[in-house]
Amino acid sequence: MLTLLRDLRQLRRQLALPAPSRGRSLAIRHVDAGSCNGCEHELTVTSSPYYDLERYGLGIVASPRHADVLLVTGPVTTRMHTPLLTAYAAMPEPRLVAALGDCALGCNLLGTPENVLGAISTALPIDIRIPGCPPTPETIATELLTFIDAKSSGEAARHR
Amino acid sequence: MTVSFTGQAYRQRLEAALCDGWRFAGLHATGGGSQVHVLLTDREAGHRLETVTVDADASVQSIVDLVPAAGWDEREAHDQYGIGFAGHQPLRPLVDHDPDLVRWTVPVRGHDAYQIAVGPIHAGIIESGHFRFHVVGDRILHLDARLFYKHRGLEKAAEGAALEDGLAFAARACAACAVTNSVAYAHACEHALGLTSTAELARVRTVLLELERTWNHLNDISQICAGVGLAAGTTRFAALTERARRLNAALTGHRYLFGNIHVGGSNLNITTDQIRSTRAELSALQAEAATAWRELMFNSSFQDRLPDIGVVTFNDAVRLGAVGPAARASGLAHDLRSASPRLAYDGFEPAVPNRAAGDVQARLEQRGLELWQTFAILEQLLDRAIEPAAALPGNHPTPIGVGQVESPRGATTCIVEHNRHHIARLRLRTGSYANWPVVAHAATENLLPDFPLINKSFELCYACADR
Numbered sequence: 001m002l003t004l005l006r007d008l009r010q011l012r013r014q015l016a017l018p019a020p021s022r023g024r025s026l027a028i029r030h031v032d033a034g035s036c037n038g039c040e041h042e043l044t045v046t047s048s049p050y051y052d053l054e055r056y057g058l059g060i061v062a063s064p065r066h067a068d069v070l071l072v073t074g075p076v077t078t079r080m081h082t083p084l085l086t087a088y089a090a091m092p093e094p095r096l097v098a099a100l101g102d103c104a105l106g107c108n109l110l111g112t113p114e115n116v117l118g119a120i121s122t123a124l125p126i127d128i129r130i131p132g133c134p135p136t137p138e139t140i141a142t143e144l145l146t147f148i149d150a151k152s153s154g155e156a157a158r159h160r
Numbered sequence: 161m162t163v164s165f166t167g168q169a170y171r172q173r174l175e176a177a178l179c180d181g182w183r184f185a186g187l188h189a190t191g192g193g194s195q196v197h198v199l200l201t202d203r204e205a206g207h208r209l210e211t212v213t214v215d216a217d218a219s220v221q222s223i224v225d226l227v228p229a230a231g232w233d234e235r236e237a238h239d240q241y242g243i244g245f246a247g248h249q250p251l252r253p254l255v256d257h258d259p260d261l262v263r264w265t266v267p268v269r270g271h272d273a274y275q276i277a278v279g280p281i282h283a284g285i286i287e288s289g290h291f292r293f294h295v296v297g298d299r300i301l302h303l304d305a306r307l308f309y310k311h312r313g314l315e316k317a318a319e320g321a322a323l324e325d326g327l328a329f330a331a332r333a334c335a336a337c338a339v340t341n342s343v344a345y346a347h348a349c350e351h352a353l354g355l356t357s358t359a360e361l362a363r364v365r366t367v368l369l370e371l372e373r374t375w376n377h378l379n380d381i382s383q384i385c386a387g388v389g390l391a392a393g394t395t396r397f398a399a400l401t402e403r404a405r406r407l408n409a410a411l412t413g414h415r416y417l418f419g420n421i422h423v424g425g426s427n428l429n430i431t432t433d434q435i436r437s438t439r440a441e442l443s444a445l446q447a448e449a450a451t452a453w454r455e456l457m458f459n460s461s462f463q464d465r466l467p468d469i470g471v472v473t474f475n476d477a478v479r480l481g482a483v484g485p486a487a488r489a490s491g492l493a494h495d496l497r498s499a500s501p502r503l504a505y506d507g508f509e510p511a512v513p514n515r516a517a518g519d520v521q522a523r524l525e526q527r528g529l530e531l532w533q534t535f536a537i538l539e540q541l542l543d544r545a546i547e548p549a550a551a552l553p554g555n556h557p558t559p560i561g562v563g564q565v566e567s568p569r570g571a572t573t574c575i576v577e578h579n580r581h582h583i584a585r586l587r588l589r590t591g592s593y594a595n596w597p598v599v600a601h602a603a604t605e606n607l608l609p610d611f612p613l614i615n616k617s618f619e620l621c622y623a624c625a626d627r
Binding site: 002010038039044045075110116134137 | 315399405
């Protein structure tokens with residue numbers, strides 16, 4: 001156990017990720033609407049020591065009731081359409097939707113029309129677009145942080 | 161070899177074949193539901209396709225009593241092609257989502273028995289699927305797993321595509337098994353086209369398959385730690401998984417090795433310099449994984465959680481058609497890598513743990529054993545630059561091609577039926593598809609809070625099964 005912790009500490013030192021500078025956070029709820037599992041694997045490693053998105057207040061939460069952002073992967077399949085809308089309806093407002101990956105954005109969708117409804121935009125309004133097949137953890141991090149920054153500077157401008 | 165039979169003769173032939181040591185490798189319908197095929201394989205990579213004509217009343221004899229592993233296949237053929245399977249009662253919907261609970265769940269009655277519904281959306285970064293637990297207190301009496309929420313109709317959508325274009329449907333069925341599914345598809349096409357592999361083509365594909373296995377097994381170990389709640393183990397192995405994916409990107413330009421498999425050949429170029437740096441990185445990865453692995457083995461609070469949880473006995477593994485590390489952890493020493501003439505696995509022997517108890521501990525140990533095998537295979541194969549290679553003509557073309565590859569989750573079979581080089585029927589039966597009914601079986605009689613651990617010890621893909 002001590003060796004595991006020691007090796008992790010060494011890894012963190014070696015990576016020397018920049019310190020978080022933002023005083024803001026986004027609570028993210030992930031919904032898989034029909035992905036190939038690639039976006040899920042990449043999203044999972046954003047919390048590994050190599051990216052550690054929690055430093056920036058970006059955390060995955062266990063319920064849509066706790067979430068600011070619904071992060072959706074995959075095209076919307078016929079069978080996931082209703083669960084996706086149910087999760088969105090359970091979110092408190094204001095609420096945002098992020099489309100993660102090319103399928104979610106409607107690029108090169110594979111499947112039959114009776115099983116695949118289309119991009120996430122066919123079901124929900126999209127606020128954040130994260131392209132890639134799958135998007136790398138860097139892309140996921142950059143897009144989410146850029147969004148927070150834009151939001152913060154927008155609000156700062158309004159308060160001035 | 162394709163032989164067509166009707167009615168009872170089909171069952172008798174199948175029974176005789178099973179007695180002769182042939183193994184069931186999948187059942188699927190073709191011709192708009194006019195025929196049903198059963199693929200059988202033997203230990204020497206031989207296979208035969210038994211074909212039965214569907215009766216005028218759209219029904220064939222069920223084989224589920226002879227081969228319980230065919231349960232899902234028959235239910236899928238019923239949902240998608242409207243074929244009845246006489247003797248398979250009740251024939252519950254699988255791909256179709258019937259809103260009537262009584263139609264798709266197993267009736268569980270008794271004092272204090274109740275149901276817990278979980279999913280399709282889960283409380284984490286997990287694929288979508290629904291589990292309905294029938295429990296008394298914390299004890300699981302039965303589990304109905306309802307998947308196919310992510311069903312995209314990939315097999316159907318591939319019909320009519322040219323063989324090379326059909327690759328995308330197999331590759332994008334699942335990111336975690338993308339190489340395996342692509343190679344199985346390419347092998348099926350090459351078999352159909354009468355192409356044989358060359359040593360160099362076998363080598364590049366084997367390297368890609370083992371790179372895929374490396375990150376998957378590291379990830380599986382991380383997930384088993386997560387199932388116990390050992391955060392240090394989860395994070396350590398997640399970091400190693402990330403390194404393996406970065407290595408994939410450095411070597412092939414894609415973290416999941418997408419786009420490197422083609423029908424009839426390989427375009428991948430890997431220079432001597434890249435080979436040198438890859439060998440160094442793999443050796444560092446192996447050393448660090450070995451250190452972290454030792455920590456897991458000697459962590460008693462972690463180890464205490466593993467034995468006797470989610471047991472799959474040897475007989476159940478055989479009966480239910482379990483494949484991959486999960487089957488080998490139950491003592492079933494089957495691994496397609498020991499008979500893969502189109503790949504570079506010469507002299508490969510399947511690994512089985514000393515204590516093949518079929519529980520979470522054995523499945524974890526199995527990942528370790530296979531990881532060291534994989535590092536050894538990669539070290540052996542990455543001894544020189546990799547150059548583009550092409551499959552060679554040499555065999556007779558056939559209308560139906562079969563490809564079988566051992567994925568990180570077990571035997572994956574791809575069947576391609578083509579009409580003048582365009583797909584007439586694509587069937588992809590992955591290791592996850594074969595093992596999902598085994599997971600449901602393994603959960604029975606365990607405590608509900610142990611289910612995440614049991615599930616993660618299999619670490620199956622939903623996308624692979626749903627397609």
